[in-house]
Amino acid sequence: MASYRIAVIPGDGIGREVVPAAIHVLEAVGRVHGFTCEWTQFDWGCELYARTGRMMSGGGVEELRGFDAVFLGSVGFPGVADHLSLWGLLIPIRRTFDQYVNLRPVRLLPGLRTPLANRGPRDVDFVVVRENTEGEYSEVGGRLYRGTANELVIQQAIFTRRGVDRVMRYAFELARTRSVPHVTSATKSNGIIHSMPFWDERFAAIAAEYPDVRTDQYHIDILAAHLVQHPDWFDVIVASNLFGDILSDIGPALAGSIGLAPGANINPERIHPSMFEPVHGSAPDIAGQGIANPIGQIWTGAMMLDHLGESTAAACIVTGIEAHVDAGQVLTRDLGGTATTEDVAREIVARIEQTGVIEPPH
Numbered sequence: 001m002a003s004y005r006i007a008v009i010p011g012d013g014i015g016r017e018v019v020p021a022a023i024h025v026l027e028a029v030g031r032v033h034g035f036t037c038e039w040t041q042f043d044w045g046c047e048l049y050a051r052t053g054r055m056m057s058g059g060g061v062e063e064l065r066g067f068d069a070v071f072l073g074s075v076g077f078p079g080v081a082d083h084l085s086l087w088g089l090l091i092p093i094r095r096t097f098d099q100y101v102n103l104r105p106v107r108l109l110p111g112l113r114t115p116l117a118n119r120g121p122r123d124v125d126f127v128v129v130r131e132n133t134e135g136e137y138s139e140v141g142g143r144l145y146r147g148t149a150n151e152l153v154i155q156q157a158i159f160t161r162r163g164v165d166r167v168m169r170y171a172f173e174l175a176r177t178r179s180v181p182h183v184t185s186a187t188k189s190n191g192i193i194h195s196m197p198f199w200d201e202r203f204a205a206i207a208a209e210y211p212d213v214r215t216d217q218y219h220i221d222i223l224a225a226h227l228v229q230h231p232d233w234f235d236v237i238v239a240s241n242l243f244g245d246i247l248s249d250i251g252p253a254l255a256g257s258i259g260l261a262p263g264a265n266i267n268p269e270r271i272h273p274s275m276f277e278p279v280h281g282s283a284p285d286i287a288g289q290g291i292a293n294p295i296g297q298i299w300t301g302a303m304m305l306d307h308l309g310e311s312t313a314a315a316c317i318v319t320g321i322e323a324h325v326d327a328g329q330v331l332t333r334d335l336g337g338t339a340t341t342e343d344v345a346r347e348i349v350a351r352i353e354q355t356g357v358i359e360p361p362h
Contacts, residue, residue, distance in 0.1 A: 002035040004308055007067040011045040013282025014292035015073020021294035021345035022301045025317060028349040033313040046077035046085055055088030061096045069304050070275035074282035095133050097272035099265035101170050102130035102244060104279055106251030111326035114254055124254050126234040129171040130244025132265055134163045137241045159195045161202065168206040170268055171238035175213050178235055185217035186239035186247060224250060252279055257334045259293030262300040276304040290340045293332040295321055298348060320351040
């Protein structure tokens with residue numbers, strides 16, 4: 001029987017509620033499909049920071065190196081500035097383990113309503129491939145004359161040929177696995193004079209290696225508008241760190257709730273562990289009430305299993321989520337219901353146990 005060592009970081013806010021719910025589902029699918037997960041919990045996050053001034057304890061990121069994957073809930077909570085929590089936990093893990101692909105699928109599930117008029121599940125089904133280790137989220141820069149009338153702030157964006165090419169190749173390879181291979185590039189080369197024309201040049205060069213994949217590109221402002229007006233135009237979107245971050249929040253909003261959206265930080269070469277986290281944040285306004293939607297975390301768990309090679313089990317979870325949402329009987333408040341976090345997890349577990357083995361999609 002296969003066994004996987006998983007580092008668990010519930011993190012902050014609702015992460016401490018949705019992560020245990022997702023683990024309940026992952027253990028259930030493991031029983032059905034013949035594998036186990038060995039969970040090791042790390043109580044890192046803003047509570048630790050409030051006590052010690054550090055988001056991580058002990059040996060920090062290096063303690064995660066020997067695990068098969070990292071399963072993260074959420075980061076951030078009032079009282080700790082967002083830039084401190086993000087740069088103290090999430091970004092060091094992404095960069096130490098070269099998790100240069102941030103993968104965020106967006107799907108409108110049957111049974112859910114989108115805020116878009118006259119749109120259905122066939123219209124909202126795309127993936128955002130976000131460059132995850134460089135770009136606009138750089139530490140290069142600084143502040144001078146702090147607190148004076150002459151205060152000066154410099155923030156540098158960093159784009160390397162290696163970094164841009166590899167995330168674009170990942171997007172093209174992913175597109176080849178989908179029904180209609182199509183990659184859209186997010187750019188802003190009319191306003192950002194150096195990095196974005198470079199991005200466009202590299203997109204053209206990589207696209208030439210994939211003549212079977214249809215391509216187009218849009219400036220980020222009109223691309224955001226097109227996502228709302230024409231979501232059916234898109235299949236795989238490749239974007240820089242900042243642009244990808246924004247687009248992958250717009251997408252789940254179109255799909256009914258950001259609480260549904262899964263995500264992954266991937267080291268495609270598998271030299272280092274990859275980290276799996278939902279798109280949603282720590283939602284401090286509802287934390288501790290047991291009403292957070294766990295589907296984003298559960299679906300993220302399915303992405304983790306797929307990455308580990310348990311594709312049949314991953315497909316079983318996604319099918320269970322689809323059936324659960326379509327039934328519309330046990331839904332959390334963000335989807336118009338009254339169910340608790342644990343109610344939803346139990347319902348999905350029951351569907352997995354009833355369904356059994358499901359062949360993965362081809």
